[in-house]
Amino acid sequence: MIAAPGQGLALARDEGETAAARTRIAVQGLAKRFNASGREFVAVDDVSFEVKQGEFVALLGPSGCGKSTILNMVAGLLPRSGGRILIDEDTVETGKVNPRVGYVFQRDTLFPWRTVEQNIGYGLEIAGLPRAERAGRVASAVEKAGLSGFAQSFPRMLSGGMRQRVALMRTLILEPEILLMDEPFGALDTHTKLEMHKTLLEIWERERQTVLFVTHDLGEALTLASRIILLSARPGRLKEDFDVAIPRPRDPVAVRETAEFGRLYSHIWHSLGEEFRRTRAD
């Protein structure tokens, strides 16, 4: 395993990320091979890392390096070809849903035939929560997402940012302790993205879920995460591991002015640059 240069700089670790915190996600020697038209194709190769209680970890890497593949294996959506994944000391079984884990997709997966309210309340509804109890929680989630006037709207009437807020609330309303997010803001414009970062930071700084956040956007990773795991280009391997010692609460615009942001940005940029060049060379 490669030494993590960021670890020496971890002076201002946030509370909840102390060394004593328990491990929520443990990935050990994870591998994934696909069979692409007869030929075996290695997408993920020997990846190991841990995510501790209350950590916000960004999984950063060039497009196609296997980030979604790793996250889907952690969520139990995809069988793995090798290695182990433990969530709270239990091995993840493919096809079995862990109610403590929430997942936000890279693609828009709202149910177009349900209104905003019905989308957000989906998990509670199928869990059989009585209508009256549900209504209160849904209303407060709609409000938290800043969608008050749109509770009765269908998804197609919303902008991309609003839809992604609905998707986020649909997952958060079930109060998952562990949140897996796959480039949830990848399809949004810069301004909307910053708005979403603000929303997510507010929620996370209040509730401190354990988050594994996939992205290929370095600025996004530095804005949100407490730790960044850098993956190499295909096949995805662990490259480096950095702590992001920017104090909280963070503001998505103001963080960019901090010295730590600038320093990490240029360091990781060079590291990522090598990987992008490797991707092109293929």
Add this chain to the structure above:
Amino acid sequence: MSNSRAVILFWQLAILAAVLVIWQWGFDWSKALLPKAYVPKILDPYFVAKPTLIWQSFLRLGCFADAGGFTACVTGNDNNLWLATLVTLKNTWWGFLFGSASGIAAGLILGRSDFLARVFGPYIVALNSIPRIALVPLVILIFGLGDLSKIATAWLVVFFVVFFNTFEGTRAVDRDQIAAARLLGASEFTVLRTVVIPSALAWVFASLLPAVSFALIGVIVGEFIGAERGLGKLIIEAEARANASEMMVAIFVMMFVGILLAIAVRSLQSYLLRWQPQFEPSA
């Protein structure tokens, strides 16, 4: 201004009036004015009747002109217009209902199970290749001259149309939406109920509108080939007596029945699919 509603309505009524006028008097006028060879045969009342004759036939068949009074005629005559319409409508409805329900069920099951789809695929393609009308005499042989054979004929026609659309719709469901539902805690059955069915519904409805006309066609053909009652039977009886105006009455009633059924399906469709842009309730 030229395409305002009033102008459009004016032209629609003008066309209707012109058709009725030509139908009513066109043959007599052309016989009086044109050389014999140029008189259009298609307007001959012997073949196409006349609006006034059709109206009289309608009053007679509909028991409005009966000496014994309306109720006596409706209850006494076992193939009057009302009874015939009711029988045809009832058989169409049940055929449509059974056909679409079984088509939807089979489509959902085979759509969700690769194994069953593979096993039954060739049989369904083979059965679907038989022109359904060719089976009508067989169906009547099996189920008799009564209502059951008409319902079975309509079922045969409706089932395959609805089945194929439901199957395709079930196949086209977004896999990520299913995964999302699972991750939010849905069981296999809940996924079917809350994701697969609503998502396939647009495909199902695309087939229900033609299916309802097919059901009517199935019933009428069944009645042509062998029946005791119904609008199709009415036409066959009128044909035997070379009575064009009575046939026309039955045809017009079928038209109204078809329109009513289509409206019923369409309004159900626009309610259930109101989340789709084309069915958005206009403000």
